[in-house]
Amino acid sequence: MSKYDVIIIGGGHNGLVCASYLSKKGYKILILEKNEKLGGLVNCASSLNGFSSKILGDLNIKLPKLNYNSYIVALHSEQQHTILQENNNKINFIKSNANEENQKKFSSLINKYKIYASTLSNFMYEVPPRLKSGKSKDTWQLINMGWKIRKLGKKNMREFLRVIGLNIADDLEDNLRDNTLMGLLSHEAILGSNLGPRSPGSILSLLYKQAIQNGLFASEKYDFHQLIPSLEKNCLDQGVEIKNNANVKKIITTNNQATGVILDNEEKIEAGIIISNADPKTTYFDLLGTEPLDTDFIRRAKNIRTKGNIAKLTITLKENPLIINIEKEKMNAKFIYAPDINYIERAFNASKYNKYNENLCFEFHHCVNVIVANIYYVPYVKNNTHDKEKLIQHSINLLKPFISNLEIENAELITPNEIEETYNVMGGHWHHGDFEIDQMLMMRPFYGSAQYTTPIKNLYLCSAGTHPGGGITGINGRNAAKKIIRDKI
Amino acid sequence: MSQTNISYKQPLLETPFHEKTREKCYAHDWHKWAGYKVVKQYTSAELEYTAIRNTAGVIDITPMHKYSVQGKDAKKFINKLITRNIDNIQPNQVVYALWCNEDGFLVDDGTVFCFDENNFRICSGERNLNWFEDTAIGFDVTIEDISHSIAALAFQGPLSCKILHMLNANKIENLKPFCFDQFTINNQEITISRTGFSGDLGYELWCDPSQAHEVWDALFSFNKDYKILAAGLDALDMVRVEAGFIVVNADLIAAEHALRPNRMRTPYELGLAWMVNLDKEFFTGKEALIKQKNKGVEKKLIGLDVQGDKPAVGSVLYDGSKKEIGIVTTAMWSPTLKSNIAMGYVNKEFIKLGSKILAEIYHPEELEYRKIWAQCKVVKKQFLNLERRNAVPALI
Structure with missing residues (x-):
């Protein structure tokens, strides 16, 4: 035995x-x-x-809960940052260049996504049914899933079924005019997946992630x-x-x-x-x-499809970082740089062919004097041929315009290839x-x-x-x- | 090879025998096969058929897909691929093999040639490189498509051994069925296997494209006395029906091609249960085939002896009360058997030998169809079983 x-x-x-x-x-x-x-x-x-x-x-x-108001800062290359606050799953504008109409539309778009995400979250705790098993239990479960979608109501269900196949860029461009807001939502939709804002299904990716993590922006709760x-x-x-x-x-x-x-x-x-x-x-x-x-x-x-595209950069600074045009009390925010849809799409285009263009997107937050950033698109490449020194330098150059006191003591970067090797994840996909x-x-x-x-x-x-x-x-x-x-x- | 010669003016490849076959092809009746142009009929299919059954026929089968399988795991790989067990295969041996997908449906059939433990060749009618390569993931094998670098002739008929013997192919008469070896004919060293698609005594000749003309000419060098003929694919199709051989994408739709799942067939439905070795540790489709074996088939490919002399081409099959029970896949008048034969699928109630069923034949008669209700009897698929096919030493 x-x-x-x-x-x-x-x-x-x-x-x-x-x-x-x-x-x-x-x-x-x-x-x-x-x-x-x-x-x-x-x-x-x-x-x-x-x-x-x-x-x-x-x-x-x-688990100890972290109970603070979480900010989301969408960085702007001319330092005209957009600041949002996520509080109890509600998103408020603190500062934005977008006009009121755009802000309103942004909120209603987010609400729409929230409703759909909550429909999807119904399925999370179930072992999904088996197709073609011929068992009535599986059939019922499938019907039940359909019913939950139907419960959105006729109009919402139609809209839900319409958007799940769409790319996020189309839906955003239909509704918004503000590049930063569009970039911000695109960022959330594609982060961690090998998709661009114009890839079909990127809305579903956003909804699904929202359903899993129980909120739009992954701001720290525990x-x-x-x-x-x-x-x-x-x-x-x-x-x-x-x-x-x-x-x-x-x-x-x-x-x-x-x-x-x-x-x-x-x-x-x-x-x-x-x-x-x-x-x-x-x-x-x-x-x-x-x-x-x-x-x-x-x-x-x-x-x-398990191709990862995110590199994790950890940099230790001599002192706590200061972000230009951001007040000190908002420094615990999550900073996102994905300025507009086309910028992200171009970065994605390069990664499709296992190349990376220098204009990457990133998100980061800091803890005391350590900055932890997720840089994408850094493609997973066969045989791990990344030039890491160059990658680190590029990444730092990306951060530089926003941090006024960027004096680096130490910088480390983990590529998707290294994630693959260390954590037994083929492709290094999150x-x-x-x-x-x-x-x-x-x-x-x-x-x-x-x-x-x-x-x-x-x-x-x-x-x-x-x-x-x-x-x-x-x-x-x-x-x-x-x-x-x-x-x- | 001549691959580079493809252009919009000449969209099909020519086989290494093309110059020779073109000379004889009075009917100019060509057939597209795997990107090649091969002869369908030289003069008339019946004449060429008669040659195969009475003297010998030479058929250009170069377009057949050939894959070399080499490496430490070659045998293991093939055992995973095919439904038979080749643990005991010896060098210079050939086995007929089927390979199925995970649902037990036939992907293709073909022959496996064993050169040695680590070196095999698979010949098949359909393209299989993708399937082989995906099957080979995790195995130490290299699979290469060598279709274009080997010229092949089928040499089938009662005189085939005699002529090879006269060409001084050393002890060719002792070559056993499903074996192959190296022989020298007309100063050309070539591979000859005692295999074929005719159900008759016959050989397949494998050589380098550069040897093609010499080999072709050699076979015809005694024609003053023996009258062997070049035969086209139509004649080959006639002999294979008499022998009860199936053709993928004619008698069944290959699993990789079928758009409709119920058009795929398992070996059991094709009457090829003997080809499936369920004791083997693993092969693709094993579990599904175990299930089907236990459950039994719903329909099966059977042979039919059809009343009258009008081939039941494409006929629908009915039971006594004219309820639809199946369909004919291939049908012909067999000149050798002097009977009207067909292969087709029938529901499981009718697969027993001797079962009586009806075929609805629409016989074309000068722009009109004559509808015939023909009585049929279920018979063995192997309509013609010739003793000379497997005799050792072979007839010389």
Whole structure:
């Protein structure tokens, strides 16, 4: 008999959440983490606002809430910044160059998106139905999902179904005239996905992200440094074993059934259930190997879009940064530079061909004298041929016009390629795959691998590559645990 | 090769045998096959058919797709690809193989040539590079499309061995069916396999394009006495029906091509259950095929002995109460069997040998159709089973 019931590959937040739920049901669990530190991609994140409060409640974890008014600053190249405030999911204008009509239209547009996002958020906590299973339960669930969309009302439903296929630029240009506001919303729609403002489906991407993170702008609500330690403590309290620096080399299968894993040091560990918190591509191509997988299945796995395009820049300054034309009390804002739709689209165009033009977009915030910035589009390139020195210099040049006292002590940059290598995320994609209509719900990560299951018996997925998707929500881990518990009864 | 010769004036490639085939092609009846121009009929299909069954026919099959599979995992890869088990395959052996998609539907069929443990060649009717490459992800194999660099002739008929023997192909009569070897004819070293699409004694000759003319001429060098003929694809189609061989995208729609999912077929529906080895550890489509085997097929491709002499081309099949139960995929008058044969799909109630069904034949008669209700009997798909096909030593 093996010592463990369950092995979870990867100690990211979803792995920890999944372990917590399963251990409550009495499973003996081992978590294998490749790195020294637990948390996976959370270590790469700069804020946390979408972690599911339902899960925190279920697991009885209390995370300290950060209770301040959060500002969003859309930087303007001539220092005429637009300042918004997000308060209880309401967005107010503090300062803007846009006229009143544009501000009004902006607010109504945001309200429209909010309604649609809340419709989508209904689906987050459900294991999506299986298509073509022939089971009435799945059919009912599908009907139920349709009903929830229908509940928007005739007019709203039509509008919802109209916009989900559209690109965000079209909808913005139909409604607004102010470049900064348009850039700002485009930024939120595409950040983290390999889309441009004119890519079809970028509205859906925005809605979906809003649904996941429970708000439009990802302004910090929890102290995210506390998240992983709290989850870890919760796991350890319930008897979950955690092994750091344990890189899984292979998942062992016999007769199409997962039976254990082999570590880098050739150690073999057996368990009845294997859950992979690595992204689906890594799971199938590296950990499992393609041998026991059908060709069509491999094709679909190969074709999920997981190209990342965000580099994370961390710079330490000699003193706290000062932003030109921004008062001190608003310095805890999130700063966004995505000046207009065409600017973003041009940056995206270059990245499509694995090049980057120097005019990139970014968002950043600061904590004391450290600035953490997400720079995009820095494409994922084959063989990691990035010239990092040049990249860092470019990135700093981008920040320079806005910060009056930019004296740098240290600068570090993580490219999508490095994210791939460090966190077992093929392509270095934040969310393990774009949020597009063919990579969502029962199609996430792809047909044949949805519902957290795999073609291999007793091998499950719980990573961001599954429904509902990325962001730091923990819902994937929870849903996977629910599915496993349901399967095993 | 002649790939560079494509232009808007000449949109089709010419095979290395083109000069030779053009000479003989009085009917000027060409067929487009995989981007090549090959002969459909030289003079008349029936005449060429008669040659294949009575002397021998030479068919240019160069356009056939050929893929070389090389590497450490070549055997493992092929075992994952095809439904048969080739664990015990020996060098110089050929196996007929099917490959299916995840739902068990046929992607294509073809022949697998084993040169050694790490070196195989797959020949198929349809393009498969994409399918092979996706199947090969994670395997240490290199797959290369070598279709254009190998010229191929089918040499089929009762005299085929005799003529190769007279050309001093060393002990060709001892070459077993589904085996191949190197032979020298007319000073050209070429590969000859005892394979074919005629259900008759026959060989396939594989050579470098530069050897094509020499090989072609050699085959015809005894024609003063033996009268072998160049045969076109129409004649080949006649002999293959008699032999009960299927053609992908004629008797079924390849899974990669079908727009309508219910047009795809599994090996069980094609009556090729013997080709599926479910004991093998894994191959694409295994699970779906296990399911279908347990459940049984809904319809199946069967052979039909049709009353009368009017081919049941495209006929709809009915039961005694004229309820529709199937459709004919291929039909012809068989000159050798002197009977009216057809292949078609029927519902599972009628797949038993001897079942009686009706075919609704619309026979064209000078701008009008004559409608015939023909009685049919379900028979084995292999209408013609010739002893000489598999005899070793072969007839010389």
